[in-house]
Every structure is written in structure tokens, then in C-alpha cells.
Amino acid sequence: MDAEAARPREIARSGAADVAIEWADGHHSVYPARTLRLACPCAECQDELTRRQLVDAAMVPEDVRPLGIDLVGSYAISVRWSDGHATGIYAFRSLREECPCEPCRKALGATIRARRSR
Amino acid sequence: MTRSIDPVADQPDEARVREALRAVVDPDLRKDIVSLGFVKDVRIEDGRVAATIELTTPACPVRDELRGQAERAIRALPGVTAADVRMTAVVPSAPSVTSLIPGVRNVVAIASGKGGVGKSTLSANIAAALALAGARVGLMDADVYGPSIPAMMGARETPADLGDRLQPVVRHGVKIISMGFFLKEGQAVVWRGPMLHKMVQEFLGDVDWHELDYLLVDLPPGTGDIQLSLCQTIPLTGALVVSTPQDVAVDVARKAIAMFDKLNVPVLGLVENMSAYVCPHCGEHDDIFGAGGARRAAERLQLPYLGAVPLASAVRERSDEGTPIVIADPTAPAALAFTRVAELLAAQVSVRRLALAGTAPIAVTF
Numbered sequence: 001m002d003a004e005a006a007r008p009r010e011i012a013r014s015g016a017a018d019v020a021i022e023w024a025d026g027h028h029s030v031y032p033a034r035t036l037r038l039a040c041p042c043a044e045c046q047d048e049l050t051r052r053q054l055v056d057a058a059m060v061p062e063d064v065r066p067l068g069i070d071l072v073g074s075y076a077i078s079v080r081w082s083d084g085h086a087t088g089i090y091a092f093r094s095l096r097e098e099c100p101c102e103p104c105r106k107a108l109g110a111t112i113r114a115r116r117s118r
Numbered sequence: 119m120t121r122s123i124d125p126v127a128d129q130p131d132e133a134r135v136r137e138a139l140r141a142v143v144d145p146d147l148r149k150d151i152v153s154l155g156f157v158k159d160v161r162i163e164d165g166r167v168a169a170t171i172e173l174t175t176p177a178c179p180v181r182d183e184l185r186g187q188a189e190r191a192i193r194a195l196p197g198v199t200a201a202d203v204r205m206t207a208v209v210p211s212a213p214s215v216t217s218l219i220p221g222v223r224n225v226v227a228i229a230s231g232k233g234g235v236g237k238s239t240l241s242a243n244i245a246a247a248l249a250l251a252g253a254r255v256g257l258m259d260a261d262v263y264g265p266s267i268p269a270m271m272g273a274r275e276t277p278a279d280l281g282d283r284l285q286p287v288v289r290h291g292v293k294i295i296s297m298g299f300f301l302k303e304g305q306a307v308v309w310r311g312p313m314l315h316k317m318v319q320e321f322l323g324d325v326d327w328h329e330l331d332y333l334l335v336d337l338p339p340g341t342g343d344i345q346l347s348l349c350q351t352i353p354l355t356g357a358l359v360v361s362t363p364q365d366v367a368v369d370v371a372r373k374a375i376a377m378f379d380k381l382n383v384p385v386l387g388l389v390e391n392m393s394a395y396v397c398p399h400c401g402e403h404d405d406i407f408g409a410g411g412a413r414r415a416a417e418r419l420q421l422p423y424l425g426a427v428p429l430a431s432a433v434r435e436r437s438d439e440g441t442p443i444v445i446a447d448p449t450a451p452a453a454l455a456f457t458r459v460a461e462l463l464a465a466q467v468s469v470r471r472l473a474l475a476g477t478a479p480i481a482v483t484f
Binding site: 006008009010013019069072075077091092093 | 350
């Protein structure tokens with residue numbers, strides 16, 4: 001991934017509580033609040049070795065939303081969530097890789113299939 | 119400003135002087151000094167031209183060449199009898215330096231993959247060399263496990279507390295903070311990650327650094343908690359990676375480079391330390407750790423190579439005495455090599471700044 005693709009130009013609110021990122025290469029991503037919370041990459045929510053999500057979806061309120069977003073160095077953001085959780089550091093590169101928009105999903109699927117068939 | 123309004127065609131005027139100076143190109147920034155906005159003041163009086171060139175670092179490695187070129191370019195103009203170019207420097211600030219250290223313009227981490235490659239010696243000498251060139255320099259010793267900066271800089275006093283703000287110790291023109299100031303001799307730090315994270319934040323936010331052109335951070339070896347904390351707490355201008363020449367050391371240095379890449383911290387360059395050993399008795403060279411490993415790695419990874427520093431006992435002796443060799447014996451081969459590294463590093467910081475000049479900081483409006 002080139003540097004432009006993994007550098008946000010703007011991080012803003014989309015709708016009531018979703019997170020929108022406009023990337024330096026012009027791409028636009030919208031991350032639904034609850035999906036982002038359940039994908040929290042902190043050691044409490046994700047197994048450090050297998051990357052399996054450990055967070056119990058039943059424990060996360062349906063209407064969970066970010067209360068604030070802070071930059072972490074020059075490579076990530078951290079999110080303060082309404083359920084009190086705040087330890088996740090979301091790297092720009094992973095956010096871009098996991099952009100939920102349709103074309104990105106398709107491209108990622110193709111990459112994974114290509115990797116498997118090799 | 120006096121401006122020539124002489125109607126005679128072959129008299130120099132400011133426009134012609136500026137036009138002539140377009141021929142002077144900064145080799146690092148790859149632009150002419152007029153486009154870069156370096157030409158600040160042009161005065162002309164009876165064919166005598168005086169100009170001021172404002173560089174982006176006082177430690178510019180090509181300062182004298184640029185000055186010579188500029189004077190020659192002006193002298194070549196018709197009607198010019200004398201040219202006098204004055205060199206100054208203002209280090210530009212990062213576009214989005216954190217509010218944690220508002221007066222600090224650039225933060226550069228000095229890192230290595232493995233220990234024992236002379237990272238602290240290099241940090242102390244680069245800091246002293248930049249200060250000697252006229253820059254405002256801070257040196258944060260983040261090597262909690264083996265803080266050696268106080269000894270190398272001859273700084274043994276405890277930093278004063280002003281309210282709840284720590285005052286850095288000033289030695290050889292460098293503002294210094296180190297865990298070594300707070301430990302008794304022989305005392306060791308056995309800390310877990312969260313404590314280290316807190317220390318990094320305090321060394322940045324609770325220290326009165328005031329205005330600094332460069333804050334150098336001497337990291338412990340490796341790719342661990344301190345490195346991560348530093349990269350998470352502030353946006354670094356970049357990192358300098360040090361290695362000794364042999365392949366195993368270079369291989370580990372590449373891990374440090376991979377870490378910075380992951381954390382979006384640009385690597386400003388590679389330095390080869392403990393390069394050839396020069397025997398003080400017979401003058402013979404011996405490549406104890408091999409030669410050229412860092413240069414080859416830099417070429418392969420397409421990173422700037424900032425030079426090699428020879429292995430010389432004088433470097434260690436001066437450090438033990440508490441005065442970096444760039445100050446104690448500035449014309450020694452190792453001192454000249456350290457100074458060159460410092461200048462090339464300053465140039466790379468300027469290159470980085472220029473590259474960032476067009477990019478706005480990330481706007482968070484959530």
C-alpha cells in the first residue's frame with residue numbers, strides 16, 4: 001500500500017455515530033460505530049497471536065458510539081467509546097486495508113484468494 | 119532596503135541579483151535558493167552587493183559551497199565590484215507538532231537494532247555538533263536500562279524542579295534529560311511497559327524544553343516498549359538508525375527500520391559506526407567488523423546513507439571524560455565524521471520538512 005492510501009486527510013463523523021475517513025489519495029471510507037468497536041485491536045479485545053476477536057458482542061451496547069477520537073503519533077487513532085473502552089489503537093494502514101466499502105471488499109477478497117492459490 | 123534605481127542598463131539591481139542566484143541549487147532540497155525562498159535581503163550600493171541567505175539549518179553540510187557559489191554568481195553580473203553573502207538559518211517547525219512539546223520544532227529518534235553499536239556516543243556527538251553549529255538542541259536519554267548520556271556529556275547534577283516542571287541539565291550547549299539523573303549509582307530500572315510509557319510522556323511533557331530546533335531521543339536498543347511509546351506519544355520528524363558494519367548487526371538494524379515503517383516514522387538515514395579501526399601507532403586501517411554493511415543496506419532499502427564513523431579509542435576516552443570528541447578534539451578524524459553525520463542529518467530533516475510543506479495535518483473533527 002502506498003503512503004497516500006494510508007494517510008488520512010480528514011477524520012469526521014458520518015451520520016449519528018459512524019466514523020468517516022477521507023484518505024490522501026481521495027478514497028472515502030465509512031466505519032459503522034459498532035463494527036469498529038467490535039473490531040477493537042487492543043490486547044483485551046483481540047488475541048495477540050491469533051488475532052481472533054475476544055470481545056463478547058453481547059456485552060457491547062447496540063448503540064455504542066465514539067465519544068472522541070485522538071491521533072496516536074503519526075500512524076494511528078485511538079477511540080474513546082461510550083461503553084468506557086479506550087485502549088484500542090487503530091493503525092491507519094489496517095483501517096485502510098479493512099475499508100468496508102464494496103469495491104475495497106471485492107479487491108481484498110481477490111487478494112486473499114490469490115494468496116491462498118499460490 | 120536600498121534598491122538601485124540607476125537608469126544605466128549594466129548596473130546591477132535586485133531583480134538581476136535574484137535572477138543570477140537562481141543558478142545556485144541546494145543539492146539536498148534539489149531546488150534553487152531563490153525558489154526555496156532562502157534569499158532574504160539584497161542590498162546594492164555602487165556595485166557592491168550584499169545578500170543574506172537564510173538556510174533551514176545552521177548545520178547545513180553545504181553552507182560554505184552555497185555561499186561561494188552565490189558570491190561567484192553575483193560577481194559575474196555586469197557592474198558588480200564586490201559581493202558579500204551572509205549565511206543565517208531558521209529551522210522550520212513541523213506542521214503539526216503536538217501540544218505536548220509546543221516549542222520543539224523537530225524530534226529525531228536515534229535507534230539501533232542491537233546494543234553496543236555506539237548509539238549513545240553518536241547521539242552525544244551529534245547533539246554537541248548541532249549545538250556547536252548554532253542550533254538549539256535537546257537530548258533525551260530514553261535508554262532507561264543503561265543511561266549513559268549523563269556520563270558522556272559530563273552532566274552529573276540532578277535536574278532542578280520548578281513547580282512541577284523539570285529543568286533539563288545544560289552541558290556543552292545541549293539541554294539534557296536522562297533517567298540516569300534520578301538513579302543512584304548501581305541502581306537498576308526493572309520496569310514494565312506502562313511505567314516506561316509514563317516515563318516517555320513525562321520526559322516530553324513535564325520537562326521545560328522551551329524552544330528547540332532539534333530534540334534528539336537516544337533510544338534503548340531494539341524494538342520494544344519505549345520505541346512504541348515514543349512513536350505513539352508524539353509525531354516524530356524521523357529516525358536515525360545506527361549499525362556496526364557486520365552483516366548480523368545490519369540484519370538487526372533492518373528490524374528497527376521495519377518497526378519505524380510500521381509506525382509511519384520516516385527513517386532519515388543509516389549510519390555506520392565503529393567502521394574501520396585506525397591504529398594510533400602505525401596508522402594502519404583494520405576493518406574489525408567488516409566494512410560497508412550499512413551503506414549496502416541503505417542502498418538496498420533506498421534510504422539515505424549518512425556516513426561512517428571510524429572506531430578510535432579517542433572517541434571512548436573523550437566520552438569517559440565527559441566531553442564529546444566533536445568538542446574536545448574537533449579536528450580528529452572521528453570528530454569530523456560525527457560532525458558530517460550531524461550535518462547530513464540536519465539536511466535530511468530539512469528535506470523531510472520540505473516534502474511535508476504541501477501536506478496539511480490530519481484534521482480530526484469527530
